[in-house]
Amino acid sequence: MTDAILEAARNIRTTEPPIVFRWHPKGREKTKRLVFECIRDGLGYPSIKHDRKGTEQMRYYGRFSKNANGATAEEAHDWANVLCLSPGLVGRRKTQKTRTEGGGALFPAKILEITLANGYDWSYADMQLGPETGDPEQFETFEDLWEAYRRQYQ
Numbered sequence: 001m002t003d004a005i006l007e008a009a010r011n012i013r014t015t016e017p018p019i020v021f022r023w024h025p026k027g028r029e030k031t032k033r034l035v036f037e038c039i040r041d042g043l044g045y046p047s048i049k050h051d052r053k054g055t056e057q058m059r060y061y062g063r064f065s066k067n068a069n070g071a072t073a074e075e076a077h078d079w080a081n082v083l084c085l086s087p088g089l090v091g092r093r094k095t096q097k098t099r100t101e102g103g104g105a106l107f108p109a110k111i112l113e114i115t116l117a118n119g120y121d122w123s124y125a126d127m128q129l130g131p132e133t134g135d136p137e138q139f140e141t142f143e144d145l146w147e148a149y150r151r152q153y154q
Contacts, residue, residue, distance in 0.1 A: 006034040010041060019046040020081040022054065047081065054079050054087040062089065115149045 002021070009019055021035045035046055058079045062071030071089055082088035114121055119130035133148035 002031050003028075003034055006031070006038055006046070009043065009045070010034075010038055013041075013043065015044055021046040021048050022051040023048050024051040047085070049081060049087060057087055058089055111152050112149060115145070115152045119152060 005019065019038075023032075035048065038046060055076045058071050058076035059073070062076060075089055078090050079087040080090050113123065114130050115133060116136045118135060119128055119132050121127060121129045130152040133151050134144075136145065136148070139145050139148070
């Protein structure tokens with residue numbers, strides 16, 4: 001499966017979604033060659049992570065779990081890259097010390113900014129991101145603003 005993904009990535013030549021390769025000394029030579037060919041081709045991936053080190057890291061960080069449930073050897077081995085940089089336990093949160101996990105976050109202030117610009121993101125994307133919810137200068141009550149915010153949030 002890994003070889004097929006790497007070959008497809010080379011043929012499609014897209015940078016999304018990012019690909020991570022878990023390097024293990026006993027890994028197949030053909031697969032390792034494909035990894036280096038992708039990098040040589042200038043795709044910027046796969047990101048190479050050391051399988052054993054990632055597993056050790058998950059065992060170590062699992063000790064600091066807020067509910068003290070740690071990580072079994074099997075769970076630690078079943079790690080995946082979180083947000084393309086750091087390993088994290090699959091299906092678990094708060095196993096990294098420096099990053100948010102899950103790949104998604106909502107920023108209420110950004111939603112408010114877009115709400116106040118009638119769905120337009122002028123500060124970053126410079127495009128209409130959300131529905132047109134009205135000119136905020138025409139809102140008569142806080143409830144009008146709240147309803148526009150709620151629609152942008154959806």
